[in-house]
Amino acid sequence: MKRERALLVAVLAGVLTVATVALLAYRVLVLGGLPPGDTIPASLRSAPQLSPAEAQAEVDAIMALTLEDLDGRPQAMAQWRGKVLVVNYWASWCKPCVEEMPAFSRLQSRYGARGVQFIGIGIDEVDNMRTFVKSTPVSYPLLVGGKETSQTPGLQVKALPYTVVIGGDGRFDSSRLGRLDEARLEPILDKLIGQ
Numbered sequence: 788m789k790r791e792r793a794l795l796v797a798v799l800a801g802v803l804t805v806a807t808v809a810l811l812a813y814r815v816l817v818l819g820g821l822p823p824g825d826t827i828p829a830s831l832r833s834a835p836q837l838s839p840a841e842a843q844a845e846v847d848a849i850m851a852l853t854l855e856d857l858d859g860r861p862q863a864m865a866q867w868r869g870k871v872l873v874v875n876y877w878a879s880w881c882k883p884c885v886e887e888m889p890a891f892s893r894l895q896s897r898y899g900a901r902g903v904q905f906i907g908i909g910i911d912e913v914d915n916m917r918t919f920v921k922s923t924p925v926s927y928p929l930l931v932g933g934k935e936t937s938q939t940p941g942l943q944v945k946a947l948p949y950t951v952v953i954g955g956d957g958r959f960d961s962s963r964l965g966r967l968d969e970a971r972l973e974p975i976l977d978k979l980i981g982q
Contacts, residue, residue, distance in 0.1 A: 837959070837962070839959075842959035842962075843958065843959055845951060845959060845962070846951070846953050846957065846958065846959045849864055849872075849874055849951060849953070850864050850865055850868065850953075850957070851864070851865075852864045852908075854908065854930035854931055854932055855913075855930065855931045856928060856929065856930055856931070857913065857916060857917055857920065857929055857931065862928065862930055864906070867904045867906065868957060869902075869955055869957075870902050870903065870904040870955055871898075871902055871903045871904070871952070871953070871954060871955050871976060871979045871980060872903075872904050872905075872906060872951075872952070872953040873891070873894075873903065873904070873905045873906070873950060873951075873952050873953075873972070873976075874906050874908060874950065874951045874952075874953065875887075875888075875891060875905065875906070875907050875908065875948060875949070875950045875967075876908050876910055876932065876944050876947055876948060876949040876950070877907055877908070877909060877910070877911075877947055877948050878909060878910050878911040878915075878947055879909070879911050879915040879916055879918070879919040880911070880915070881947045881948060883947075883948055883965065883966040884947050884948040884966075885919070885923070886966060887948060887966050887967055887968065888907070888923065888925055889923070890968060890969045890972075891905050891907075891925075891927065892905075892924070892925050892926040892927065893969070894969060894972060894973070894976065895926045895927040896926050898976055898980070899926075901980050902955060902980055903976055903979075903980060904927070905926075905927035905928075906927060906928055906929075906930060907925065907927060907928070907929040907930065908929075908930050908931075908932040909929055909930065909931055909932055910932050910933065910944070910947060911931075911932075911933075913931045916929060916931065945964065946964055946965075948964075948965065948966060948967070949962070949963070949964050950962060950963045950967050952972075952975055952976075952979070954979050955979065955980075960975065960979060961975060
């Protein structure tokens with residue numbers, strides 16, 4: 788009898804733990820955040836520190852990609868070599884991803900003539916991406932990455948949104964896990980185009 792009761796308690800504890808984790812994941816990924824008053828540690832808001840070798844491996848992996856655009860045409864990332872690149876991994880179902888895209892469009896319009904290129908790589912279904920673009924126009928190329936692209940060796944895509952900034956010299960500058968706003972990104976772009 789005691790064993791059955793202990794097993795029942797263990798199963799209930801396991802179910803409650805899984806339900807709690809699922810609820811938190813739903814709030815963060817789908818609703819875009821935790822309830823007011825809850826905080827996420829800074830270490831989870833920005834990408835982990837990469838060693839110089841890991842950072843360059845990430846850039847090399849990105850530059851080696853050839854992905855289809857929304858019309859099904861292959862686009863090699865290498866075509867933008869020599870520009871300052873802001874590569875943003877996103878999905879139409881990711882609220883923070885969608886919230887940062889209008890700012891990225893404004894920055895693309897403002898900085899495009901100065902050698903900056905934004906690229907959106909959707910970790911999503913192409914039909915979802917097409918539907919999104921009909922209601923929210925984007926001024927930079929969107930490429931279809933699919934789920935397998937986030938698992939490319941060398942890439943550090945662990946969650947969305949994830950943004951990598953690459954200098955015109957092809958070297959890693961910075962990365963950010965989570966929403967990236969204009970106030971944080973503009974100084975980075977100014978620095979890179981001023982070099």
